[in-house]
Amino acid sequence: MSKNTIQVTVIILVLSFFAFFALSPFFFMLVSSFKPGDQIIKNGISASLDFEIMSFQNYKTLFTERSGIYLHWYKNSVLITTIQTAAAVFLSSLVGYGLAVYEFKGKNIIFILVLVLMMVPIEILILPLYKLSITLGILDSYAGVILPFIVPPVAVFFFRQFAVGLPTELIDAARIDGASEFAIFFKIMMPLMKPAFGAMIILQAMFSWNAFVWPLIVLRSNENFTLPIGLASLITPYGNSYDMLFSGAVISVVPIIILFMFKQNSFISGLTVGGVKG
Amino acid sequence: MQILKNFYEKYINSKKVAPYIFVSPFIIVFLVFYLYPMISTIIMSFQEIGFGDPEFVGLANYKKLFNVHYKNALLTSTNYTFWTILILVPLPIILAVLLNSDKTKFTNFFRSSIFMPALTSVIVAGMFFRYAFGEQASTLANSIIGVFGLEPITWLQNSIPAMIALVVLCVWRWMGVNIIYFLSGLQSIPEEIYEAADIDGASSWDKFKYITIPSLKPVIIYVITISVFGGYKMFAESYAYWQTATPNDIGMTIVSYIYQTGFNNFNMGFASAIGITLLLIVLIVNVIQLNLFGLFKKGEQ
Numbered sequence: 245m246s247k248n249t250i251q252v253t254v255i256i257l258v259l260s261f262f263a264f265f266a267l268s269p270f271f272f273m274l275v276s277s278f279k280p281g282d283q284i285i286k287n288g289i290s291a292s293l294d295f296e297i298m299s300f301q302n303y304k305t306l307f308t309e310r311s312g313i314y315l316h317w318y319k320n321s322v323l324i325t326t327i328q329t330a331a332a333v334f335l336s337s338l339v340g341y342g343l344a345v346y347e348f349k350g351k352n353i354i355f356i357l358v359l360v361l362m363m364v365p366i367e368i369l370i371l372p373l374y375k376l377s378i379t380l381g382i383l384d385s386y387a388g389v390i391l392p393f394i395v396p397p398v399a400v401f402f403f404r405q406f407a408v409g410l411p412t413e414l415i416d417a418a419r420i421d422g423a424s425e426f427a428i429f430f431k432i433m434m435p436l437m438k439p440a441f442g443a444m445i446i447l448q449a450m451f452s453w454n455a456f457v458w459p460l461i462v463l464r465s466n467e468n469f470t471l472p473i474g475l476a477s478l479i480t481p482y483g484n485s486y487d488m489l490f491s492g493a494v495i496s497v498v499p500i501i502i503l504f505m506f507k508q509n510s511f512i513s514g515l516t517v518g519g520v521k522g
Numbered sequence: 523m524q525i526l527k528n529f530y531e532k533y534i535n536s537k538k539v540a541p542y543i544f545v546s547p548f549i550i551v552f553l554v555f556y557l558y559p560m561i562s563t564i565i566m567s568f569q570e571i572g573f574g575d576p577e578f579v580g581l582a583n584y585k586k587l588f589n590v591h592y593k594n595a596l597l598t599s600t601n602y603t604f605w606t607i608l609i610l611v612p613l614p615i616i617l618a619v620l621l622n623s624d625k626t627k628f629t630n631f632f633r634s635s636i637f638m639p640a641l642t643s644v645i646v647a648g649m650f651f652r653y654a655f656g657e658q659a660s661t662l663a664n665s666i667i668g669v670f671g672l673e674p675i676t677w678l679q680n681s682i683p684a685m686i687a688l689v690v691l692c693v694w695r696w697m698g699v700n701i702i703y704f705l706s707g708l709q710s711i712p713e714e715i716y717e718a719a720d721i722d723g724a725s726s727w728d729k730f731k732y733i734t735i736p737s738l739k740p741v742i743i744y745v746i747t748i749s750v751f752g753g754y755k756m757f758a759e760s761y762a763y764w765q766t767a768t769p770n771d772i773g774m775t776i777v778s779y780i781y782q783t784g785f786n787n788f789n790m791g792f793a794s795a796i797g798i799t800l801l802l803i804v805l806i807v808n809v810i811q812l813n814l815f816g817l818f819k820k821g822e823q
Contacts, residue, residue, distance in 0.1 A: 252626070263631070263635040266697070269651075272650065272662065287658050335547040338545075346540070348542065358548070365755035367755040369560065370784075371784045372566065457777075472645040493646045508634060
């Protein structure tokens, strides 16, 4: 064997090891989803397959257990993700565009604020935000989950970076033709920003679908839970419905994995924005 | 109608006003959901908040910080941050270099596979690892250490194994993301530099040490910065493993402590004071990071 072949083999072996480390939990989650829930809780997840105790029963309980609570969670997750993603992406594109193409007083301060807030973890603010949502009457509601994160600084930054590269001649030409500032944005610039929208929609949808800390605080009643909060409520020491635990987890991951299979590049370009290329 | 239209043309649609309308969503959200809560948490940290009216208590809440639980929380968060950075910077760099080499085959498959865990929510991932780190001899974690002749461990009830379980969960979910960051950094290094080094007879190691690492410096700083923030604000992972208070505060991070103090013990004033200390940590790191990056150069771009 030449030196080159050995090198290639070693590289492939190393990468295979890490791919195995990354993928095997998915396999074991799938296997666990067919086993009786109390078995998992009692014995943990083991490497043995135990085909004789596996069945589709757990997937049936997703529809029946506690009058279909899992379907409620799923519906809440779908609706919250859709509304939040649409609103967040649209509003951030406005702000990012405004910061990129106009000169105005206070612009630099706002941009610095965006950069700083990108880094401030909301975990610090959960207590005052909780009190605020009681005051605003949005506790335990979709609005409560969505409103505080309706203009994510990361998305603003992303659109700003993208819009800086847009051709300003087009804007000037449209102004001479008498187009209003907003018509320029909606009719000319928005179509040009399509790739940025693609990447941000996917990234925001993933954040929103997986969001945990804030929904845990703001959602109070069982039927209003999103999937992560609902699943987390099953593992409490007083939890019941253990059969739903892994079947529910598997079904909750499926949409994101499908999205990833089709739109891999959007995931990656959305992620790499925060300062690496900026 | 005509008046309205004139008003619109003259003010709203003017180049002076339009920019403010574009940025207004951010300003509103900033004032309502960032600035106001920030101020109110500062005020609450000086108050005793019970069932009656809040009472001003000066620095009493901050004095309470000198207790063993806060020390444990700070230690757990710091250890977690330290270990995740120690693993999640060098290892992804090496893997990114391997993925970027033209000798490597199936690059897309490897990159996508290693990225897949990032798609899961902390709860789903946490559930898996919680039961994989179960205490029985037959669990995945115990069977793996069994191969090396070690006795089964009660992972989540002892502080060092618990830290290992937390770090493994983090490494599983973030490895792929950090690889993507480093890959995008690697791809922006001009090929000519390596060619020039080849002509000078540089070895692979020399090229890695003198070209790759220095060129990746901005990405490394960026990844370390977000890892510090990610580390100190960690909560969901700990919640997935333990939910509530544990004996000896195993796995309790600063944010878990805020959560327990605020929402389980209803001591909002003290919880706010803990929050402020976390805010200070984050701000200090932020200032260091912005200086390293040269924020003001960026603003002019």
